[in-house]
Amino acid sequence: MTTSSAVPALDKVVETLRANADRADRDAVLPEENLAVLRDSGLLGLIVPTGAGGPGGSMSDLVAVARTLAGACLSTALVWAMHISQTDALLRHACRDLQTELLPRLTSGHLYLASVTTETGRGSDLFTAGTPLTADDGLLRFTGRRAPVVSGGRHADGFLITLRSAPDAASGSVSLVYADRADLRLSAIGEWDPLGMRGTESGGLLLSGAVPARNVVGVPGEFGTVARESMVPTAHIGWAACWLGAAHAGFATVLRDLRGAGTPPGEAVRERLARIRVDLDLASSYLNRVVDFAEDARRRGLSLATPLAQVRLNSLKLAVSEATARTAEALLRVTGMAGYASRSEVARLHRDLSSAPLNHSNDRMWPATGALALLDPTVRLL
Structure with a gap:
């Protein structure tokens, strides 16, 4: 397995993460400096294709970068890797209009994505959802989506959220929806004070908002x-x-x-x-x-x-x-x-x-x- 020229020089990123690793663990925070150096490095857009203005990084590149970052700060590396998994979902399943809006923000470092797939009351079953989407005048609305764990959520610019596809849909009919931070009302829930991985700052969030129907990533309910x-x-x-x-x-x-x-x-x-x-x-x-x-x-x-x-x-x-x-x-x-x-x-x-x-x-x-x-x-x- 070899890496490509899509991977930027990581010396400054590694230096910053290593310098902040103890503070991230001690204070249970994702340091702002860590996220800033990831944004500036272009790593948030690593796998965006060259045809869309990105470096066109591969899974091999993802592995090479993740291993390098984790050697300096595992928490920050894991937050970044989860962002990349969200990016992959957008690249492979979002509609063209949504990609046109979001891919330039990814390549410029202005869009850090958080994953909202945990939900209070349903355990760790990834493929069910309780909180429903409601169609209203061209928008999809949701209220009171409680996620007990959202890695790096306090810092995110956008979120990929799992929701029940409609109020009358079965719990297994789940849609993935992109929501910009500006589309949401957010509040913190619970306390983030774990034994390890403290620097992921994965505190819970309560989310409500409304997004255009085009923001469903993939087929609704699938x-x-x-x-x-x-x-x-x-x-x-x-x-x-x-x-x-x-x-x-x-x-x-x-x-x-x-x-x-x-x-x-x-x-x-x-x-x-x-x-x-x-x-x-x-x-x-x-x-x-x-x-x-x-x-x-x-x-x-x-x-x-x-x-x-x-x-x-x-x-x-x-x-x-x-x-x-x-x-x-x-x-x-x-x-x-x-x-x-x-x-x-x-x-x-x-x-x-x-x-x-x-x-x-x-x-x-x-x-x-x-x-x-x-x-x-x-x-x-x-």
Whole structure:
């Protein structure tokens, strides 16, 4: 897997994110400086095609950038990766008029997108919605949409929101709607004070507003197609790249410190290092193979909503989230009480990566992936 010239020089971005990483974690905020340097770098429009004025970045580019950013600040990298998954949905499923309006704002860095797919009262089921859309004089209105988690939502310029397609529609008839910040009444709900990933600033929001009918992204009521073809592939690939980038950087730092300690590590530590290295190599290899598979499918016009594709994408999320969480735990044991200090980078990495299996819970994803595996009896392995 190689990156293209679409990826800008990242030195300034990485420097800013690394300088703010401790403050982001301590204060549970997405630093304004981090978002500003992402805007200025052009990274918000990374995957916008060249024909639309963007750099035309690929999934491979997404992975390369996410891994690099996450080595400096995992929280900011994850917020950026989620923005890219929203961008992909707009590129593949929004109508031409909406794209014409939004793509220049993405390439100029003036449109940071937040995802509103969580909803109070329905658990983590991505494919149902409670709050309905109501058609009124050419507009689609919604009131009281409660989202308990919206990564970086306080800073967003626009939102992609899941809503029930009509007041009389079934809960599984879900539409994805783009809403500009100016179209919304927003208020914060709940408190954002988690153990890790604090710098994503993923506090809850209460949203009400009205948007033109053209702002439905994809076919009304068929959000599942948008999710499976676009948001899930790019989210799982982006998340995995972020987790791996952070774990990789943490491992490299610990190795450097061990080499500089003057005393060779004992056998138990060497075994932990070997197990970490195996986990990271396997995770990196599988990530690259899934990216190759997804890019090839898109080049050939094939669906990523098939059971085979969904098994591979789910397996990526499951494997990398658990491998990197193991890595963080092992690094904590390698560094001992020095790493256990509340403000150490290893402790932050441990707290952050402990959330990876909880982000779209693996406890729900394992049985769902098993059900998908039953639909692929030939067991077509990568």
